[in-house]
Amino acid sequence: VLGWLKGVFLPSTKVVRFERDKVDGRVCELLEAFRQGDLITGITEISVHTQQGPAMIETPLGVVVISQTCDLMRDNIPCVNVAERVQLSGGGAAHARKGSRPRYVHLPALGENDFADLSIAGAIDKSLIASLDRQPTVHSRDEIVKFGQAIGRNFSRFAFPDEISPYLAPFSDAILAKAGKLSTVQGRLIEKILQFRLQCLGSWDEPPFDLRLIVILEPTALPALPNNDDELPPFDEDLNSWLYDGDGKVKRTVQVIAEKLEAERDGAKLYWLWKAMADALIGLCKPQEGIADMTADVVSADEFRFTELDRSELLDLDYLSSPTTDRGRA
């Protein structure tokens, strides 16, 4: 049976039909030991379909299980989905580890440069997988959750309209230029940002788009709000006039605001400096046809509403930045 199955996945002049029968109970039992994120070194090729017919892609480093763990044991799901294991280097690996390259999912147990490439994926018969060795690539609960989330993120990203990517490219470039650079003030502040989300006030169906960027910060990045309905800390007039001109446009650069923000110890001023930095970042975006407006809001993770989550989309900066930006891709 194994030989017959290998005929499906290994080089062969003959393509056989795969029957989606119910999975044998013994196979399911063997798969109880397998987990999402497992490396299967015994699979060295994945089949793809080409115009010329079925072909094979070599996966010399093995493949990584991307099916959900609970699906591995289900007898009504005949295959296990796997992705190619690849190794990246330099800045490309750094960005991928940071999560700014959704195509690549880090495999921490294998080293800093090892990833699952979700763009090269295939389906493998469960009985073949069950006959091979496994090697976990994620261990802690945090690593396991991150791995699963990264897979979901890659395949469920919102397809922003064509106008959005070029419009946001200067913003994305500015963030990616500093992200991970902890020797810089901007890099350290970006570390406190959990997510950028984009909301279209109205419909994504057709332009012009009225946009709202939501910057979600770590819960501790902003001082806690009062529990009662007391007026929130007002915007200090001196700080206001230092940050904004008479038309409400931010008049300082991102760097200058970042330096002041990092040095600031007055909790009431922190929010306004974060807000101004967000305003300065979106101020880098040039007016463009199809974009009516964009404003920025800064919110702490523990103040972010579920309704806002539902009405906004996660920004994957990697897909929005300028294609010419060199970020050390492998």
Add this chain to the structure above:
Amino acid sequence: MNGQPTVNATGRSGAIGLRFEDGTNSGTDMLTGAFFGVSIAEAHPIVPLPGTLFDAYLIAGARAPVDLLVDQASADAALRIEGMSTAKAIRKAHEDSGLTWDQLAKVFCVSRRSVHSWANGARMNATNAELLMQFVRLLDCIEDTSPDGRRSALLAVGDDGQNALDRFRMSQSQLRGAFSSLPRPEALLGVLHDDPNE
């Protein structure tokens, strides 16, 4: 008057009216039915509010709850605060409504901090500015003009279990269709709904 009312948008001011199946327009008559999916309590007399005839309607009888029927398509609602800055308008809405900042933030589906930043001069999107104007109109429709009275009117729960503030939010684009793409527990469990009409 019988039948379900249908929207009868009249004019660019965003005014609306209700037209019933028998062809009559609503006035100070009895109104039953539903609007924007919001049930309107039966046998409540309605009275047109100040402004155009079909501008909006206040369900009278008891002082509260208040149901405002707002035309989402109002294109130039911003004219309602002509000469007033957004910051001033949001502060006025906060003061006049008697709502907390948090409650007011829910109108816009934003955080309390966001709505407070608008009150301090932060720029607001045109769509939210329009929503603010719609909310100001809602406040205008409440007979009791004291903040406490308005808050009571906005938060009083009607027979349908909702208050006017929630109805307003549901009638606006901010919440229209909200969570429709979210897989709910029943979907995750593969639950099939039975037909309540059977």
